[in-house]
Amino acid sequence: xxxxxxxxxxxxxxxxxxxxxxxxxxxxxxxxPPSATLTADQVAAFYADNSLHIRLGAMxxxxxxxxxxxxxxxxxxQMARLERGRPVWAVLAFAGGIMMSIFLVIPGVFWGVxxxxxxxxxxxxxxxxxxxxxxxxxxxxxxxxxxxxLAFLSLTHKGDVPDSxxxxxxxxxxxxxxxxxxxxxxxxxxxxxxxxxxxxxVYWMPLxxxxxxxxxxxxxxxxxxxxxxxxxxxxxxxxxxA
Numbered sequence: 001x002x003x004x005x006x007x008x009x010x011x012x013x014x015x016x017x018x019x020x021x022x023x024x025x026x027x028x029x030x031x032x033p034p035s036a037t038l039t040a041d042q043v044a045a046f047y048a049d050n051s052l053h054i055r056l057g058a059m060x061x062x063x064x065x066x067x068x069x070x071x072x073x074x075x076x077x078q079m080a081r082l083e084r085g086r087p088v089w090a091v092l093a094f095a096g097g098i099m100m101s102i103f104l105v106i107p108g109v110f111w112g113v114x115x116x117x118x119x120x121x122x123x124x125x126x127x128x129x130x131x132x133x134x135x136x137x138x139x140x141x142x143x144x145x146x147x148x149x150l151a152f153l154s155l156t157h158k159g160d161v162p163d164s165x166x167x168x169x170x171x172x173x174x175x176x177x178x179x180x181x182x183x184x185x186x187x188x189x190x191x192x193x194x195x196x197x198x199x200x201x202v203y204w205m206p207l208x209x210x211x212x213x214x215x216x217x218x219x220x221x222x223x224x225x226x227x228x229x230x231x232x233x234x235x236x237x238x239x240x241x242a
Contacts, residue, residue, distance in 0.1 A: 003225040003226075003228050003229040003232075004229070006074045006077060006078075006221070006225055007222055007225050009070035009071070009073055009074050010070070010071065010074050010218045010221055010222055010225075011222075012067075012070045013067045013068065013069070013070040013071035013074075013214070013218065014067075014071075014214070014215065014218050015067075016063075016064040016065075016066075016067035017064075017067040017071075017211070017214055019060065019064045020060075020061060020064040020065050020067060020104075021211065023057045023060045023061055023064065023108075024057075026057075027053050027054065027056050027057030027060060028053075028054055028057035028058070028061070028108070028111055029046075029050050029053065029054065029057075030107075030111070030133070030136075031207075032198045032203065032204075033133050033197055033198045033203065034046055034129075034198070035191075035192070035196075035198060036130075036133075036191040036192065036196050036197050036198065037191050037192055039126075040122040040123045040125070040126035041122045043122065043125055043126040043129050044118070044122035044125045044126065047114050047115045047118060047125055047129070048118035050115065051115045051116075051118050054111055054112065054114070054115035055112055055115050055116065057108070057111065057112075058108050058109065058111055058112025058115070059112070061105075061107075061108030061111075061112075062105075062108060062109075062112075065101075065104045065105045065107075065108050066101045066104065066105050067101070067104075068097050068098070068100050068101035068104060068214075069097075069098060069101050071097065071214060071217075071218065072093070072094055072096075072097025072098055072100075072101070072146065073094065074221055075093055075094070075097060075146070075150060075217065075221070076090045076091070076093050076094035076097070077090070078164075078165050078166065078221055078224065079093055079149065079150065079153050079166070081161050081164070082153050082157040082161050082164060082166070083153065089149040089152060089153055090149070090153075092145050092146075092149045093145065093146045093149035093150055094146075095145065096142045096143065096144070096145030096146035096147075096149070097142075097146040099141075099142035099145075100142040100143055100146065103135055103136070103139035103142070104136075106132075106135050107132040107133070107135050107136040108132075110128050110129075110131050110132035110135065111128075111129070111132045113128050114128035114129050114132065133187075133197045134187060134188065134197065136197075137184045137187040137197045137202055137203060137206075138184050138185050138187050138188055139184070140181050140182050140184045140185055143178065143181045143182075144178055144181075144182065147174050147175070147177060147178035147181075148175075148178060150166065150170070150171070150174050150217075151170075151171040151172075151174040151175045151178070152171070153166060153171075154166040154167065154168055154170045154171025154174065155168055155171035155172075162227075162228075162231065163224050163227040163228045163231060164224065165217075165220045165221040165223070165224030165225070166220065167220075170216070170217065170220060173213065173216065174213065174217075176209075177209045177210070177212075177213040180205055180206055180209040181206050181209070181210065183195070183201055183202055183205070183206065184202055184206055186201070186202055187199075187202045187203075
């Protein structure tokens with residue numbers, strides 16, 4: 001895959017991530033989410049009052065929420081450059097990133113379903129609402145595979161591969177981000193406070209760290225791709241590849 005194609009995929013993923021984030025806030029009304037202490041009738045009223053906005057948000061999320069797919073593809077390709085022999089860490093990172101994207105896609109579908117028929121029984125709407133938010137905040141199962149793989153290669157590769165996008169500080173930052181995400185599973189326990197699904201520890205910290213991590217790794221890869229493209233060019237030629 002050319003450096004230009006990889007750069008396009010990174011920008012594609014970044015653009016979709018930021019559109020999805022705006023959609024969470026402006027249309028889906030899930031930044032921050034409603035309190036987990038709302039009754040079923042209050043949840044149903046929330047979806048009835050915001051039905052059009054939420055359905056529009058679900059539509060936009062249907063187009064943008066799988067942004068981890070192009071991002072994870074380039075991460076895996078760049079990781080494979082650093083491995084000797086079969087790129088098992090790159091494959092694991094790719095698999096983790098692709099599976100991770102599923103649990104960013106599903107919540108938007110559930111929110112759209114919850115808002116689709118405001119006249120249904122309140123308990124059914126509340127169930128869809130809970131499924132969506134708990135899917136968004138507690139599905140930490142796959143993040144760890146991409147992040148630990150990337151951190152491992154960042155911290156252990158010998159520097160014998162030129163123009164790596166993953167210096168050691170990326171490895172340390174990735175490990176910290178992985179720990180920040182893993183607290184999401186606590187959302188199953190309390191309904192209020194910092195560990196609830198709209199709390200500072202379970203919602204705001206992972207959300208902020210996730211956006212910062214994807215952006216930072218993307219910028220590092222874009223810079224490395226420019227260096228990789230320049231290294232392929234004959235001396236004195238001008239590269240248009242990244």
